[in-house]
Amino acid sequence: MAERILTRNFDVKNAHTLRVYRGGGGYQGWEKAKGMEPGVIAEEVKNSNLRGLGGAGFPTGVKWGFIPKGSTAPRYLVVNADEGEPGTFKDRYLMERDPHALIEGMLIAARAIGSHLGFIYIRGEYVQPWRILSDAVAEAYDAGLLGKNIQGTGFDFEIVVHRGAGAYICGEETGLISSLEGKKGWPKVKPPFPAVKGAFGQPTIVNNVETLACLPHIINRGGEWFAGLGTKTQGGTRLYSVSGHVVRPGLVEAPVSVTLRQIIYDHCGGIPGGRALKAVVPGGSSAAILTPDEIDIPMDVDGPKSKGSMIGSAGIIVMDETVSIPEALMVVARFYAHESCGQCTPCRESTGWIYKISHRIVEGKGRKEDLDTILDVAKRGAGTTICAFYDGAVGPYISYIEKFRSEFEDLIRSSAHA
Amino acid sequence: MTGNARSPEFTAEQLAEVRRLQGLYPDKRGALLPALTLAQETFGWISLEVEEYVAGLFELSPAHVHEVVTFYTLYFQQPKGRHVVAVCHNLSCHLLGAKGIIEHLTQRLGVEVGETTPDGRVTLLSVECLCACELAPMMQVDDRYEGLLTPEKVDGILEGLR
Numbered sequence: 152m153a154e155r156i157l158t159r160n161f162d163v164k165n166a167h168t169l170r171v172y173r174g175g176g177g178y179q180g181w182e183k184a185k186g187m188e189p190g191v192i193a194e195e196v197k198n199s200n201l202r203g204l205g206g207a208g209f210p211t212g213v214k215w216g217f218i219p220k221g222s223t224a225p226r227y228l229v230v231n232a233d234e235g236e237p238g239t240f241k242d243r244y245l246m247e248r249d250p251h252a253l254i255e256g257m258l259i260a261a262r263a264i265g266s267h268l269g270f271i272y273i274r275g276e277y278v279q280p281w282r283i284l285s286d287a288v289a290e291a292y293d294a295g296l297l298g299k300n301i302q303g304t305g306f307d308f309e310i311v312v313h314r315g316a317g318a319y320i321c322g323e324e325t326g327l328i329s330s331l332e333g334k335k336g337w338p339k340v341k342p343p344f345p346a347v348k349g350a351f352g353q354p355t356i357v358n359n360v361e362t363l364a365c366l367p368h369i370i371n372r373g374g375e376w377f378a379g380l381g382t383k384t385q386g387g388t389r390l391y392s393v394s395g396h397v398v399r400p401g402l403v404e405a406p407v408s409v410t411l412r413q414i415i416y417d418h419c420g421g422i423p424g425g426r427a428l429k430a431v432v433p434g435g436s437s438a439a440i441l442t443p444d445e446i447d448i449p450m451d452v453d454g455p456k457s458k459g460s461m462i463g464s465a466g467i468i469v470m471d472e473t474v475s476i477p478e479a480l481m482v483v484a485r486f487y488a489h490e491s492c493g494q495c496t497p498c499r500e501s502t503g504w505i506y507k508i509s510h511r512i513v514e515g516k517g518r519k520e521d522l523d524t525i526l527d528v529a530k531r532g533a534g535t536t537i538c539a540f541y542d543g544a545v546g547p548y549i550s551y552i553e554k555f556r557s558e559f560e561d562l563i564r565s566s567a568h569a
Numbered sequence: 570m571t572g573n574a575r576s577p578e579f580t581a582e583q584l585a586e587v588r589r590l591q592g593l594y595p596d597k598r599g600a601l602l603p604a605l606t607l608a609q610e611t612f613g614w615i616s617l618e619v620e621e622y623v624a625g626l627f628e629l630s631p632a633h634v635h636e637v638v639t640f641y642t643l644y645f646q647q648p649k650g651r652h653v654v655a656v657c658h659n660l661s662c663h664l665l666g667a668k669g670i671i672e673h674l675t676q677r678l679g680v681e682v683g684e685t686t687p688d689g690r691v692t693l694l695s696v697e698c699l700c701a702c703e704l705a706p707m708m709q710v711d712d713r714y715e716g717l718l719t720p721e722k723v724d725g726i727l728e729g730l731r
């Protein structure tokens with residue numbers, strides 16, 4: 152068993168309280184960081200090979216560097232706690248079981264980027280995590296870890312916990328910013344990137360909960376140590392959310408070099424009833440689906456990419472041999488049709504139509520040309536939209552059909568309309 | 570519950586809370602979602618009158634508030650039941666029997682998805698991933714997540730809803 156880093160407090164009783172968190176060595180990363188030059192903190196994070204764990208996998212230290220040099224405007228740190236990618240539940244665990252790790256990570260990031268105001272944007276459905284997190288923030292204020300002139304350092308940092316109201320697209324960072332500004336969660340055209348012009352028009356760094364929870368460990372034990380846990384291009388361990396047809400669904404922490412096969416068979420006990428694996432989604436529903444011969448890959452940013460998929464949010468959904476792939480596609484297509492924000496024509500129209508077509512295929516009303524229509528529509532729109540939501544829909548559309556085409560064809564052939 | 574959705578008015582305390590929330594953001598509009606959440610908790614749902622009232626507190630046009638309210642799934646534009654049961658129908662829950670759970674609920678409650686029982690007790694919804702897929706099939710009952718559902722477990726949960 153590899154060392155537990157992000158989950159080390161998960162089984163500790165009352166680890167969500169400041170007293171227990173501190174007793175286990177909590178806030179030592181901050182104690183160290185508060186005496187470090189901001190640039191040195193960022194350098195340490197660069198050396199750690201920490202890649203954003205929200206979905207895009209962008210190197211965290213590099214992203215921080217995009218705030219314009221010499222800008223004296225206020226800059227904001229925004230935590231993406233809008234966890235919504237189907238198959239993902241890691242941020243919920245972090246906020247419920249180790250909320251101070253997030254707060255400590257925010258303090259470190261805020262010092263590195265020179266921010267005095269941070270927002271945690273948490274999805275509205277997460278009521279319990281919101282309560283626990285809000286209590287932890289209040290505790291940190293009471294202990295003088297947040298507020299003005301923190302511990303006499305002259306450094307100010309405030310945290311506002313902000314609840315969303317139900318919309319997957321608010322997980323996309325510019326949609327999240329729109330929503331934080333009190334608007335509907337429409338993503339914005341980039342550039343300008345948030346680091347240049349983000350929330351309320353100011354430079355803004357958006358980081359995922361898990362990304363920030365890595366920072367105390369990186370500062371405590373060094374970037375090199377963190378880098379050494381992972382692969383050449385990505386440091387650390389990460390939290391894999393595993394669901395679907397496995398014996399032990401749940402959260403798995405493992406070094407990013409772990410293979411998908413190891414996660415499914417060693418960590419999660421394999422497929423129930425000794426049934427065969429049919430397909431697996433490696434990184435949340437927006438990642439292209441993989442077949443059983445494609446699971447001997449490391450689960451870092453490069454592994455799934457080598458099979459035309461992506462690690463995304465590391466939400467792993469396992470499907471056994473009993474699953475109907477056309478039905479699974481319909482379920483996924485319904486999600487994208489429902490969640491498209493409607494701004495871009497290709498996204499709004501294609502997600503709606505592809506859901507309708509996939510629905511009629513499942514209902515036994517499919518037509519011969521339906522599969523090519525879906526593929527054609529999907530491919531045309533890819534890369535043309537304001538945000539990556541639509542590309543995230545195209546991944547499943549194409550991979551489900553191309554990898555399981557005969558199953559779709561059988562279903563269509565047996566239908567009266569063929 | 571104070572006030573109602575047809576003639577909404579916050580108490581002095583709630584107004585102070587809205588002002589406090591507005592002060593947390595560089596632009597007070599940032600507090601619009603939290604204020605709408607407070608309004609829904611207070612008035613039960615977000616009617617056009619509530620939109621207009623909240624718009625006044627933010628010096629926004631009611632159209633802007635309407636655009637926001639209609640964008641998010643957690644704002645109800647119609648009265649809802651005393652309890653909201655929202656069953657996840659996304660992929661992991663689908664794989665582990667969400668359809669059967671939804672059918673069971675529609676039978677037990679005697680309503681279709683999207684409807685409220687005639688006695689106003691429960692509104693039944695089906696929703697996208699609640700990000701508790703390790704508990705599939707699962708649902709949200711008001712503030713709580715309930716997972717690893719079976720028809721028997723669902724019956725027990727329904728019995729607890731008054």
Ligand SMILES: Cc1cc2nc3c(=O)[nH]c(=O)nc-3n(C[C@H](O)[C@H](O)[C@H](O)COP(=O)(O)O)c2cc1C
Nearest residue numbers: 203204205231233234235322323324358359362539
């Ligand atoms: C459609 C869509 C949904 C997203 N949802 C989330 C989400 O729920 N949580 C998250 O942290 N990032 C999400 N992202 C990624 C964010 O845009 C952003 O890259 C991330 O929050 C940056 O943080 P990181 O660099 O720490 O990963 C989403 C992206 C897209 C395109």
Ligand code: SF4
Nearest residue numbers: 492494495498536538
């Ligand atoms: S790609 Fe889709 S979700 Fe993204 S901005 Fe365009 S319409 Fe909205």
Ligand code: FES
Nearest residue numbers: 657662698701702
């Ligand atoms: S699929 Fe149901 S909670 Fe994620």
